[in-house]
Amino acid sequence: MQYNIAVIPGDGIGPEIITEARKVLDRIGTKYGHSFLYTEVLMGGVSIDATGVPLTDEALEIAKNSDSVLLGAVGGNVGQSNWYSLPPNLRPEAGLLAIRKGLNLFANIRPAILFDELKGACPLKDEIIGGGFDFVVMRELTGGLYFGERKTVEENGIRKATDTLVYDENEIRRIAKWAFEIAMKRNKKVCSVDKANVLDSSRLWRQITKEVAKDYPEVELSDMLVDNCAMQLVKDPRQFDVILTENMFGDILSDEASMITGSIGMLASASLGDTKLGLYEPSHGSAPDIAGQNKANPIATILSAAMMLRYSFDLEQEADQIEAAVKAVLKKGYRTVDIMSEGMRLVGTKEMGDLIVSEL
Amino acid sequence: MQYNIAVIPGDGIGPEIITEARKVLDRIGTKYGHSFLYTEVLMGGVSIDATGVPLTDEALEIAKNSDSVLLGAVGGNVGQSNWYSLPPNLRPEAGLLAIRKGLNLFANIRPAILFDELKGACPLKDEIIGGGFDFVVMRELTGGLYFGERKTVEENGIRKATDTLVYDENEIRRIAKWAFEIAMKRNKKVCSVDKANVLDSSRLWRQITKEVAKDYPEVELSDMLVDNCAMQLVKDPRQFDVILTENMFGDILSDEASMITGSIGMLASASLGDTKLGLYEPSHGSAPDIAGQNKANPIATILSAAMMLRYSFDLEQEADQIEAAVKAVLKKGYRTVDIMSEGMRLVGTKEMGDLIVSEL
Ligand SMILES: CC(C)[C@H](C(=O)O)[C@@H](O)C(=O)O
Ligand SMILES: CC(C)[C@H](C(=O)O)[C@@H](O)C(=O)O
Numbered sequence: 001m002q003y004n005i006a007v008i009p010g011d012g013i014g015p016e017i018i019t020e021a022r023k024v025l026d027r028i029g030t031k032y033g034h035s036f037l038y039t040e041v042l043m044g045g046v047s048i049d050a051t052g053v054p055l056t057d058e059a060l061e062i063a064k065n066s067d068s069v070l071l072g073a074v075g076g077n078v079g080q081s082n083w084y085s086l087p088p089n090l091r092p093e094a095g096l097l098a099i100r101k102g103l104n105l106f107a108n109i110r111p112a113i114l115f116d117e118l119k120g121a122c123p124l125k126d127e128i129i130g131g132g133f134d135f136v137v138m139r140e141l142t143g144g145l146y147f148g149e150r151k152t153v154e155e156n157g158i159r160k161a162t163d164t165l166v167y168d169e170n171e172i173r174r175i176a177k178w179a180f181e182i183a184m185k186r187n188k189k190v191c192s193v194d195k196a197n198v199l200d201s202s203r204l205w206r207q208i209t210k211e212v213a214k215d216y217p218e219v220e221l222s223d224m225l226v227d228n229c230a231m232q233l234v235k236d237p238r239q240f241d242v243i244l245t246e247n248m249f250g251d252i253l254s255d256e257a258s259m260i261t262g263s264i265g266m267l268a269s270a271s272l273g274d275t276k277l278g279l280y281e282p283s284h285g286s287a288p289d290i291a292g293q294n295k296a297n298p299i300a301t302i303l304s305a306a307m308m309l310r311y312s313f314d315l316e317q318e319a320d321q322i323e324a325a326v327k328a329v330l331k332k333g334y335r336t337v338d339i340m341s342e343g344m345r346l347v348g349t350k351e352m353g354d355l356i357v358s359e360l
Numbered sequence: 361m362q363y364n365i366a367v368i369p370g371d372g373i374g375p376e377i378i379t380e381a382r383k384v385l386d387r388i389g390t391k392y393g394h395s396f397l398y399t400e401v402l403m404g405g406v407s408i409d410a411t412g413v414p415l416t417d418e419a420l421e422i423a424k425n426s427d428s429v430l431l432g433a434v435g436g437n438v439g440q441s442n443w444y445s446l447p448p449n450l451r452p453e454a455g456l457l458a459i460r461k462g463l464n465l466f467a468n469i470r471p472a473i474l475f476d477e478l479k480g481a482c483p484l485k486d487e488i489i490g491g492g493f494d495f496v497v498m499r500e501l502t503g504g505l506y507f508g509e510r511k512t513v514e515e516n517g518i519r520k521a522t523d524t525l526v527y528d529e530n531e532i533r534r535i536a537k538w539a540f541e542i543a544m545k546r547n548k549k550v551c552s553v554d555k556a557n558v559l560d561s562s563r564l565w566r567q568i569t570k571e572v573a574k575d576y577p578e579v580e581l582s583d584m585l586v587d588n589c590a591m592q593l594v595k596d597p598r599q600f601d602v603i604l605t606e607n608m609f610g611d612i613l614s615d616e617a618s619m620i621t622g623s624i625g626m627l628a629s630a631s632l633g634d635t636k637l638g639l640y641e642p643s644h645g646s647a648p649d650i651a652g653q654n655k656a657n658p659i660a661t662i663l664s665a666a667m668m669l670r671y672s673f674d675l676e677q678e679a680d681q682i683e684a685a686v687k688a689v690l691k692k693g694y695r696t697v698d699i700m701s702e703g704m705r706l707v708g709t710k711e712m713g714d715l716i717v718s719e720l
Contacts, residue, residue, distance in 0.1 A: 150560040160528040161564035168520040200510040204521035231619035259591035
């Protein structure tokens with residue numbers, strides 16, 4: 001089979017980690033007789049530099065016509081880069097929001113896994129980690145405060161800014177369904193997180209989630225307030241299987257969830273919609289400080305490529321193989337600097353990619 | 361001097377912990393020749409049961425006319441209590457929101473302190489804790505999504521819910537000033553947390569905070585995105601001195617901050633406005649499961665009473681004494697069950713109160 005992949009290297013360490021992910025995909029392609037065709041697409045700061053905008057219509061069109069999108073990272077150093085003197089809708093991150101919306105990728109899946117080999121990097125005490133944890137945050141990605149109306153006005157000399165948090169039942173239902181579907185393939189527990197003691201949108205969220213739950217009698221649904229969830233992630237992350245939440249809460253909680261693993265350089269993510277077309281990217285950012293130094297950890301991007309094989313192309317076995325190769329390399333003691341610890345062998349971005357390829 | 365304190369025992373463990381705080385206040389009163397006069401006020405579930413609403417106008421009036429308010433906790437078990445079948449604006453927590461707004465308490469201060477004696481309870485690894493941490497979260501409390509317009513409508517058979525996040529520059533300026541004032545008395549660092557890459561309200565927040573900073577040249581101001589802050593609290597809490605943020609972000613981050621201390625039963629909070637009148641309450645909730653069992657930790661409430669002496673009555677020395685007494689009791693090895701560890705002496709709510717009184 002032939003798969004058309006729109007590849008967005010982006011900014012910072014993006015190009016380096018994408019190179020390694022492509023090496024891994026190519027190896028899998030050779031091994032299993034698939035051909036992966038890549039079309040490079042500009043997005044973020046590099047797109048601003050080349051075209052004046054963070055995502056051109058043509059770039060979005062290429063992404064739309066591809067079988068899936070693989071993204072490195074976008075954005076620069078806010079303090080240092082000229083990109084951030086532009087109006088907000090022309091900054092690098094606006095490209096990311098535009099592609100999510102443009103491709104209707106309303107479901108963001110971020111796994112938070114504590115890799116056995118990397119327990120040492122976990123900031124939580126051993127009593128809390130126990131046998132480890134493995135849950136996913138399912139974040140709504142194209143609604144809420146991110147895409148509601150906003151305005152800043154001056155009234156009687158007083159500046160005033162407004163953002164709007166809107167959800168309709170269809171938006172909630174489709175992401176809730178995704179969460180229950182994923183839970184069915186996992187441990188059958190969905191924890192829906194909201195602020196129903198304050199927000200109307202959260203009360204609707206809770207109501208619709210309960211309606212959707214009726215179609216999944218095997219899945220246990222619980223509700224949790226967002227402030228409590230921020231605590232429970234630190235206190236007892238093992239209680240979670242699938243966390244389902246709206247866009248802004250999901251932004252905060254999924255980052256907290258990645259940090260409690262201690263290995264954000266290892267965490268993949270997928271953004272999905274109603275079709276097979278998805279966008280896959282590491283959970284971490286563009287790390288401009290270490291860009292071009294062969295220091296970045298390519299594993300999150302490589303695991304994102306594995307997620308792409310699984311979710312967009314239904315290549316289960318190929319995805320499993322990549323994940324197993326990553327584990328094998330870790331087991332042999334190879335580490336990039338972000339996950340380095342005593343007694344391990346320090347390698348660079350390229351070497352880590354090569355090691356994973358050689359396991360395949 | 362005579363001080364009129366409106367006391368709100370509230371629900372769950374509220375009455376028990378308030379009793380202990382009053383014992384401590386009375387002891388301080390006798391020792392220093394102050395008289396504290398208490399007027400009990402109904403709020404939360406008990407008020408619903410007695411009056412049908414979570415806060416009556418008369419109750420709010422008493423609070424307004426007092427020198428300060430000491431609160432236990434409000435709310436019950438959502439699954440079990442009838443209070444939660446009422447419309448949202450009649451539930452226990454609505455009383456809390458109403459008193460905050462009614463007294464114009466726009467500045468919520470929640471200290472996150474790792475007590476030396478309780479390091480064992482901290483969920484974070486020793487390498488991260490290091491010599492401990494001590495910072496405050498300064499949360500805006502009467503604006504943003506909590507008090508913006510909201511509505512739920514049905515359009516063409518589709519239910520749709522909207523909440524509004526609004527801030528004007530005056531609301532931001534007054535809380536920012538508080539944060540800088542507090543920082544001046546601490547380590548002179550303010551970290552302002554927002555989501556300026558997405559929200560108009562956050563961009564205004566950042567702008568006004570920078571304007572306010574000009575009046576405090578000694579204080580170092582930094583900005584941080586809320587998702588990053590959720591990570592940094594787990595990764596390196598020692599970097600913080602004063603975290604300044606809007607209402608909803610502050611709700612989430614201050615709870616995360618309390619949890620990383622591992623001893624939420626120890627954490628006080630103060631809600632302040634433009635006058636000396638403040639509301640003081642523990643950071644934890646009403647814990648209905650252990651109510652009436654002499655199990656609750658009264659220390660957070662006792663330390664909240666100390667904050668009241670400091671911020672509302674300018675009784676610095678008296679506040680210091682209470683804090684020292686709490687430390688002394690911990691040092692002697694006494695613990696309530698929530699902070700119990702091997703080799704320590706388990707005591708109940710009352711005994712913990714008595715022990716602290718006897719140190720005074
Ligand atoms: C860059 C930013 C707009 C984005 C978001 O808030 O969604 C990022 O934090 C993320 O989580 O992917
Ligand atoms: C009870 C609830 C409305 C309240 C809030 O969200 O402000 C609580 O979580 C708090 O932080 O004091």
